[in-house]
Amino acid sequence: xxxxxxxxxxxxxxxxxxxxxxxxxxxxxxxxxxxxxxxxxxxxxxxxxxxxxxxxxxxxxxxxxxxxxxxxxxxxxxxxxxxxxxxxxxxxxxxxxxxxxxxxxxxxxxxxxxxxxxxxxxxxxxxxxxxxxxxxxxxxxxxxxxxxxxxxxxxxxxxxxxxxxxxxxxxxxx
Numbered sequence: 001x002x003x004x005x006x007x008x009x010x011x012x013x014x015x016x017x018x019x020x021x022x023x024x025x026x027x028x029x030x031x032x033x034x035x036x037x038x039x040x041x042x043x044x045x046x047x048x049x050x051x052x053x054x055x056x057x058x059x060x061x062x063x064x065x066x067x068x069x070x071x072x073x074x075x076x077x078x079x080x081x082x083x084x085x086x087x088x089x090x091x092x093x094x095x096x097x098x099x100x101x102x103x104x105x106x107x108x109x110x111x112x113x114x115x116x117x118x119x120x121x122x123x124x125x126x127x128x129x130x131x132x133x134x135x136x137x138x139x140x141x142x143x144x145x146x147x148x149x150x151x152x153x154x155x156x157x158x159x160x161x162x163x164x165x166x167x168x169x170x171x172x173x174x
Contacts (some may be wrong), residue, residue, distance in 0.1 A: 090151055093144050105146030106156055109139065117142035121149070122157035126164040132157070 088096075088104065096104070108120040108130050118133035119142045136142040160168070 088147075088151060090148055093147050093151075096147065098140065098143060101140075101143035101147050104150055105143060106150045106154075107146035108156070109142045109146050111139065119143070119146045119149075120156075121154075122159065124161040124164050125158045126160045126168055129161045129164060131161055 093101070102109070105119075108123065109117060110120070110130065111117050112133075112135075114135075116135040116137065117139045118130070118135055120130040120133045122131040123129065124131060134142075134145065136145065
């Protein structure tokens, strides 16, 4: 009986030592993790401080204006990819095919959910939304209006629509 108690005591002692060693190993691992996290936190705070300094020296309005001007210029160049054909007169529009009218018109023509065809006189420069649409009953009527405006030298207006501008302000402006 005494040997059984002695064996149980030794087993308990061994288990206790193992638990202490294992706990110390966990504590060491946790300490290393805490140290790593503190160093990471210092790095993050330093990066935030550097970014704050850069933001303070950056004139957001000038950057935004120049970016918008660059975009407007490139968008205007893309829209001007179709050259005006001087031989086409307003009275010749009725003889053009649908395909020819799509090639000549610088204005977007699309059918909407109400089954009407729209010729759009403006496009949102932020997201490409069609704006200032005039409804027509047929695709041909809408295209004829688009070709007519093109031959008159009118151009597709480019500006930010109110909903896209608000979204832009909320997402990107500090």
